[in-house]
Amino acid sequence: VQLLESGPRLVKPSESLSLTCTVSTDAMSPYYWAWIRQPPGKGLESIGYVYYTGNTYYNPSFARRVTMSVDRSQNQFSLILNSVTAADTATYYCARVGDCSGASCTWTFYMDVWGKGTTVTVSS
């Protein structure tokens, strides 16, 4: 499986950042799919997850301005982050969450496949 992020590299302050991740195979089921970002010179930060059914799980830090969705017909999932500021300048990664394990199918939310990342700059 390979993942490829796409979308505008430059976004104006107060506007919306919109990214799409294309999955190379017809295998979005039965996984969770993630968006992770990394500001320049800083660490990793989870934005949220979308299940292949469309259920979403957002980081509380982003919940008020993020929307994620999945389009299984296109093997894609997407991120929209509203009201961006310079603090949202970062490399954005999409990733697949590794499979659940055990008889009860417990998810531990590790990311086993990552895209190469796309750098988004917020600037006027």
Next chain:
Amino acid sequence: HGLTQPPSVSVAPGQTATISCGGDSVATESVHWYQQRPGQAPVLVVFDDRDRPSGIPDRFYGASSGNTATLTITRVEAGDEADYYCQLWDRNIDHVVFGGGTKLTVL
């Protein structure tokens, strides 16, 4: 609710590097580790405390005890020089958290 990692670890080639990850949730949740070489995307090297994905050499192994998880890299090579991040699902915020990262320098 954060995860604490040392900012940097240095080790000579052929020696063993140990990177710690501390936090209250470590005691109850599975910990995962990622390697990020400069300019590249993270790569999963250990999941569920001690399991390795296929293709990751057995020089990388993880352990967890109490509130501290540890990534150990034996017979360190120049190519192991990277940032390493720990991560788990934090039930307190019902979301994933990452450690601040540890820069491994191979002397």
